[in-house]
Amino acid sequence: MNYLNETIDSLHKKLADKEITSKELTDQTLNDMKAKEKDISAFITVNDDAVKDAEKVDQAGIKGPLSGIPIAIKDNIVSNGIKTTAASKILYNFMPVYSATVLEKLEAAGAINIGKTNMDEFAMGSSTETSFFGDTHNPWDFDKVPGGSSGGSAAAVASGEVVAALGTDTGGSIRQPAAFNGIFGIKPTYGRVSRWGVIAFASSLDQVGVMSKRVEDSATVLSTISGHDEHDSTSSEKEVPDYRANLNKDMTGVRIAVPKEFWHEGTNPEIIKQVNVAIDKYKEMGATVDEVSLPALKHAVEVYYVLASSEASSNLQRYDGVRYGFRAKDVKNIKDLFVNSRSEGFGDEIKRRIMLGTFALSAGAYDAYFKKAAQVRTLFIEEMGKVLEDHDLIMGPSTTTTAFKIGDKIDDPLAMYMNDILTIPANLAGLPAASVPAGLADGMPVGLQIIAKPFNEQAIFNAAYALQEENKFYEQIPTALKGED
Structure with missing residues (x-):
C-alpha cells in the first residue's frame, strides 16, 4: 500500500x-x-494490537470515512495499554491505563492506532533531536532534520508510512515540521480540541492537530477529534463543522493580510520567493492582499520562551521518581530520589527550560519576566485580532529556513529557538493556523503559513485546498525516497 498515492477518501x-x-x-x-x-x-512504538483492532473493525463493518484506516499518534498523547513516553527517559516504561480524548474519538470512528511517533522530548524542540530514542530523518534528505517537535508524525506522513497523523503544537510544532517535510499541518483554535490525556508542556499554548499530505484528509480527521470534552474545562462548546464536506477553493473576495514583520531579515531568499509566488496565486484566484504591521511580533520568541518555560516548570514537577516512570537507583533518601531521578531522567533541553521557567516564576523575577511577558502576549492578541477584523486570513512563510542538517543547531539553543519565530504568534493569540506546501527552495520543501479568526478553521482549509489544487505539490515524491527506488 503506497500511501503517497492514496487519500482517506480513496482508502x-x-x-x-x-x-x-x-x-x-x-x-x-x-x-x-x-x-x-x-x-x-x-x-518509537508500534501498536502490537493493530491487526487485532483492524479485525474487529472488519467484523463490525466499514462505516464512517476513518473506519479501518491506520493513523499515527504522537507519543505525548496517552494510549491505553500502549507505551507512551513523550520521547523521554523519565517515561521510558510508562504504560497508560486510559486513552486521551482525541484517541478515543478516533477509535470510536474506527481508525486504527498504528503506533506512536518520535518527537522532541516533552515536545521541547524544533528538530526531533532531543528525543531519548534517537533522531528521526527527513524523507527529502536523510541527513536533515524533520523539524519538531512533531517530527516523527511529519516524517511518517511525508514518507508514505501513513496517510495522516496526530501531532501537537505549542509554538509551531505541527506547522514547522509540516513545512520541512512538504505536507499539510494544522493547529486548530485553542479549545477546539480536547487536551485531556495529552502530556502537558505549556497548558495555555498546547493544542492537538493533524498532519497529512492532502488538505482534505486533515479536514476529515480534525472534524472527528474536535468538540467539547467534559474532562477539559478549556475545550469549547462551539459546534464543529464538517470541514471536509464544506471544502471550497473559491477565493473570490477573500481578504488576505501579509504582516511585514513576517519577512524576517534572516529568511532564506528562496523561501521568500516561493511564498510570494503562492500569494500571487491567491491574487489570480480573486483574493485581495494587503501589507499590514504587527509591531509586537518582534518580541515573539522572548515572550514565548518565558511563558512556555514557566508553564513547563510547573507541569513537569510531577515527574519525581515516586509514582511512575524512571526511578534512580542507589538513593539514600527522598531528596536523592527526586534529584537523581530528574537529573538522570530529563535531557539537557528539558532541564534548561525548567530552570528558565522556575527563575521567571521566582519572587524576585516574576514581575520583571513572567508578568511582563503575559502583558505583551495580550498585545499579540489585540494586534492580531485588529488585523483579522478587516481581513479573513493572515499569510506569510512558515519558517525562515528549510530543513537543516542533523547536528547543525542542537548545541546552540538560541539558534534552535529562532526556528519558531514565525509560528509562535498564532499560539500566543490562540488562533488556528496551518502550513501548506508552497514549493521547493534548494531542493527542500517550503511552507506557506495561513492564520485565521478564532474557530474559523474552515477558512484555512479552503485557502490551503485552493493552493493545493493549483500547485499539486502532493504529487512530489520526497527526494531521498526516490533514491531508494
Whole structure:
C-alpha cells in the first residue's frame, strides 16, 4: 500500500467496496513501515494490537470515512495499554491505563492506532533531536532534520508510512515540521480540541492537530477529534463543522493580510520567493492582499520562551521518581530520589527550560519576566485580532529556513529557538493556523503559513485546498525516497 498515492477518501472506497479489508490494509502498513523505518525512524512504538483492532473493525463493518484506516499518534498523547513516553527517559516504561480524548474519538470512528511517533522530548524542540530514542530523518534528505517537535508524525506522513497523523503544537510544532517535510499541518483554535490525556508542556499554548499530505484528509480527521470534552474545562462548546464536506477553493473576495514583520531579515531568499509566488496565486484566484504591521511580533520568541518555560516548570514537577516512570537507583533518601531521578531522567533541553521557567516564576523575577511577558502576549492578541477584523486570513512563510542538517543547531539553543519565530504568534493569540506546501527552495520543501479568526478553521482549509489544487505539490515524491527506488 503506497500511501503517497492514496487519500482517506480513496482508502475508504476500497474498504467499503471490499477491495481490501482493514486487516489487509493494516498488515500492508506495518510491512511498509518496517521497510522504511531503517531510514526514517519515525516511530518509537508500534501498536502490537493493530491487526487485532483492524479485525474487529472488519467484523463490525466499514462505516464512517476513518473506519479501518491506520493513523499515527504522537507519543505525548496517552494510549491505553500502549507505551507512551513523550520521547523521554523519565517515561521510558510508562504504560497508560486510559486513552486521551482525541484517541478515543478516533477509535470510536474506527481508525486504527498504528503506533506512536518520535518527537522532541516533552515536545521541547524544533528538530526531533532531543528525543531519548534517537533522531528521526527527513524523507527529502536523510541527513536533515524533520523539524519538531512533531517530527516523527511529519516524517511518517511525508514518507508514505501513513496517510495522516496526530501531532501537537505549542509554538509551531505541527506547522514547522509540516513545512520541512512538504505536507499539510494544522493547529486548530485553542479549545477546539480536547487536551485531556495529552502530556502537558505549556497548558495555555498546547493544542492537538493533524498532519497529512492532502488538505482534505486533515479536514476529515480534525472534524472527528474536535468538540467539547467534559474532562477539559478549556475545550469549547462551539459546534464543529464538517470541514471536509464544506471544502471550497473559491477565493473570490477573500481578504488576505501579509504582516511585514513576517519577512524576517534572516529568511532564506528562496523561501521568500516561493511564498510570494503562492500569494500571487491567491491574487489570480480573486483574493485581495494587503501589507499590514504587527509591531509586537518582534518580541515573539522572548515572550514565548518565558511563558512556555514557566508553564513547563510547573507541569513537569510531577515527574519525581515516586509514582511512575524512571526511578534512580542507589538513593539514600527522598531528596536523592527526586534529584537523581530528574537529573538522570530529563535531557539537557528539558532541564534548561525548567530552570528558565522556575527563575521567571521566582519572587524576585516574576514581575520583571513572567508578568511582563503575559502583558505583551495580550498585545499579540489585540494586534492580531485588529488585523483579522478587516481581513479573513493572515499569510506569510512558515519558517525562515528549510530543513537543516542533523547536528547543525542542537548545541546552540538560541539558534534552535529562532526556528519558531514565525509560528509562535498564532499560539500566543490562540488562533488556528496551518502550513501548506508552497514549493521547493534548494531542493527542500517550503511552507506557506495561513492564520485565521478564532474557530474559523474552515477558512484555512479552503485557502490551503485552493493552493493545493493549483500547485499539486502532493504529487512530489520526497527526494531521498526516490533514491531508494
